[in-house]
Amino acid sequence: MDWDKLRIFHAVADAGSLTHAGDTLHLSQSAVSRQVRALEESLNTTLFHRHARGLILTEQGELLFDATKSMNKRLEAASARIRDSEEEVFGELRVTTTTGFGTLWLAPRLPKLYELYPDLKVDLMLEERVLDLPMREADVAIRMKEPSQADLIRKRLMSVRMRLYASPEYLASRGSLETIPDISMHRLICQSPSSTQVAAGHTLVQHLLSYEVPSLFTVNNYYGVLQGVLNNLGVGVLPDYLTEDFPDLVRVLPELESGEVPVFLAYPEELRQSKRISAFRDFVQDEIITHRKKIRDAAL
DSSP states (O other), X not given: OOHHHHHHHHHHHHHTSHHHHHHHHTOOHHHHHHHHHHHHHHHTSOOEEEEXXXXXXXXXXXXXXXXXXXXXXXXXXXXXXXXXXXXXXOEEEEEEEOHHHXXXXXXXXXXXXXXXXXXXXXXXXXXXXXXXXXXTSOSEEEESSOOOOSSEEEEEEEEEOEEEEEOHHHHHHHOOOOSGGGGGGSEEEEEOTTSOOOHHHHHHHHHHHTTOOSEEXXXXXXXXXXXXXXXXXXXEEEEGGGGTTOTTOEEESTTOOOOOEEEEEEEXXXXXXXXXXXXXXXXXXXXXXXXXXXXXXXXX
């Protein structure tokens, strides 16, 4: 099968238009159309339904597009490994993690990474969905559980627990919490029980809700929960890694916390020699060591 025709087919299927694919490939629309027709003739099938609004893949076209997507990702991986054979750390690094960890812990520390490697281009993808690293949906992931996918290098970074926090202003106006049943006299801020979250956090929220909390504010990520707490809305269920960057938060009911949540860094085996991955991994590990030291010092 002609690789060049497959490349052009992939661009057309991805764009849904001969014109847009031609712009991407720097080819005329007629040249792109000829290559697609030639590929259809060689396969003796129709790959696109053609109509006034653009092109739609046929069932056979969908099968071929799935194959070219897989090929394209493998080519991207090979290209990344070739680029990473150089000593310099540069180029795009696609990092995926949860919205909470990405916005509240990782993003504030990235200026230090750019100081070390100014030519790096980080694409931070904040999703609760687990992206497929072997299929190159991302280069490296920080996840709140051990990855189950095969062919991944994984390293445990730290552990997190969900705890209860409030602002000093809120506690001054509403009174402190002395016992767990006192939560029934306060507004609880937490992730929605139906939203994607770590099991330990969900279990803690369910336990708190058993005390007939009169007022509830739910958000689908911890960034939103934090904003509610900082704006004196109530008592929030938040991860304990926030205490370094938000030292004014007051922990309430210190005897109450979730189970341990392991935090893992993972990346594909094929990127083992990547300079970008190594630089990011070492940076995150160093920041966690610094984070732990600050927490210990603050507790003394």
